[in-house]
Amino acid sequence: MRNKSIYLLLACVCGTVAAILASQWLKAQASGQNVGKTSEIFVTSVAIDIGEKITAEKIQLEQWPEDKVPEGASGKLAEVDGKYAKQRFYTGEVVMPVKLMDENWSTVPKGWKVVDMDASGLGIANLIQPGDRVDVVGFFDKGEFIPRSGSKTVFMGIRVYSLDGDTTRRVGEPRTKAARNIQLLIHENDKNAWSYAQELADVKLNLASDDDHTLEDGSNEAAKNFVNWIEDHRKAEEEEEEEEEERQRQLEAEQEQQDNEDQVSTKPEVIEPVVEGFTMFKLVEGRMLEYWILPGKLPVLVGEVGELDEPPEESSQDNLPVNISPNDDYQQLNGEGSPFFQPPTSNEAR
Numbered sequence: 001m002r003n004k005s006i007y008l009l010l011a012c013v014c015g016t017v018a019a020i021l022a023s024q025w026l027k028a029q030a031s032g033q034n035v036g037k038t039s040e041i042f043v044t045s046v047a048i049d050i051g052e053k054i055t056a057e058k059i060q061l062e063q064w065p066e067d068k069v070p071e072g073a074s075g076k077l078a079e080v081d082g083k084y085a086k087q088r089f090y091t092g093e094v095v096m097p098v099k100l101m102d103e104n105w106s107t108v109p110k111g112w113k114v115v116d117m118d119a120s121g122l123g124i125a126n127l128i129q130p131g132d133r134v135d136v137v138g139f140f141d142k143g144e145f146i147p148r149s150g151s152k153t154v155f156m157g158i159r160v161y162s163l164d165g166d167t168t169r170r171v172g173e174p175r176t177k178a179a180r181n182i183q184l185l186i187h188e189n190d191k192n193a194w195s196y197a198q199e200l201a202d203v204k205l206n207l208a209s210d211d212d213h214t215l216e217d218g219s220n221e222a223a224k225n226f227v228n229w230i231e232d233h234r235k236a237e238e239e240e241e242e243e244e245e246e247r248q249r250q251l252e253a254e255q256e257q258q259d260n261e262d263q264v265s266t267k268p269e270v271i272e273p274v275v276e277g278f279t280m281f282k283l284v285e286g287r288m289l290e291y292w293i294l295p296g297k298l299p300v301l302v303g304e305v306g307e308l309d310e311p312p313e314e315s316s317q318d319n320l321p322v323n324i325s326p327n328d329d330y331q332q333l334n335g336e337g338s339p340f341f342q343p344p345t346s347n348e349a350r
Contacts, residue, residue: 038063041073041094042080048089050130050169051106054080059095072096086131087169106130106167111188111218114161117198119182122205126178130169133157133208134184135222138201145200147233154197156213156222161185186220193223196230281305 045060052058061075073094074080083100108114119125128134136155140146161167163179182205186194197203213221277294279302291299 037066039066039069040064040075041069042075042077044089044091044093044095047091048085050085050088051104051167052085053104054083054085054095054100056081070094070096072098101131106161108161108185112185113188113191114183115186115194116181116183117203119163119179122182124205124207125182127207128160128163128179128182128205130160130162130167132160133210134160135206135208136184136197136203137206138197138203140201143200144237145196145230145234147229152201152226152229153222154193154201154203154226155184155186155190155220157208157211158220159185186223187214187218189217189219190223193220193227196227 040061041064042059043062044058046058048054048058056077059080064073074097079097080095080100083097083102084104084106086099086101089095089099103109134155135153135157137151137153139151140149142149161183163183164181165183215221215224277292280291280293280299282289282291288305290302290305292302293299
């Protein structure tokens with residue numbers, strides 16, 4: 001009897017254990033139907049530093065349970081191959097496309113340049129990491145190049161190249177000391193915009209989104225608008241100066257003309273002395289000839305008496321020199337030396 005009781009007790013215990021195990025197995029089957037489903041995602045096969053290019057040799061596909069796959073992970077090679085790391089990846093880390101970039105800002109591309117600015121006065125200096133995008137904003141005072149006072153966006157969404165020359169991106173790591181200088185990556189076409197901003201404004205930085213504001217010529221959209229804003233104002237100023245200079249020249253010319261007219265009107269009139277002539281008569285061969293005499297001139301034959309009522313105009317002989325002065329008594333007009341002398345004829349000689 002005692003042996004039968006022991007066997008019966010053992011059978012009951014074994015049955016109970018089997019029932020519990022069966023129940024747990026059924027529950028596991030009912031609640032874990034998807035435990036076996038997995039997805040392929042890319043993880044790093046080696047450590048990848050910031051700015052390194054993602055290649056097939058540095059990544060590999062792994063099977064991950066679907067409930068363990070991080071949001072944003074990818075198993076498509078086209079989404080990761082050839083891109084650059086925005087931050088450091090450790091071996092076995094999931095390659096997230098959001099942590100990649102199309103261009104490597106950690107090296108200076110052709111046609112770009114790195115500019116430096118003081119970070120001591122920037123409130124967000126401790127929040128900025130290499131690779132972040134920032135807006136450059138300046139406050140300008142009205143002047144020769146600036147049409148009005150106020151703030152103006154100089155750059156939109158340009159890359160932070162480095163902090164104190166260090167291009168390493170340390171996301172989540174505490175910074176041991178504040179950055180003293182920040183280096184920014186700008187296109188060669190925007191160097192004038194940066195020069196204007198540094199010379200004319202107190203420049204500040206604002207964290208920006210990851211949107212790209214690069215135009216077809218490589219310039220930054222805001223930088224190009226900023227330079228046009230300055231150049232349009234400067235052109236208008238030059239045109240206004242030229243118009244003012246032209247008005248001044250016209251006023252000076254009008255004043256000069258008026259001065260000349262006033263000078264002519266006030267100039268004393270010069271009255272030339274009147275030289276008076278007289279008439280002389282000479283009897284020649286029974287004819288009374290009339291001559292017109294001017295001081296210093298040869299006598300001019302007018303004609304016979306009664307033919308002319310007015311003195312004739314001076315002949316071409318007026319320009320011939322003669323030693324006659326207004327004070328002479330004209331005695332030289334008589335005798336053989338006189339221009340009126342005519343030798344007597346043979347009849348008259350008798």
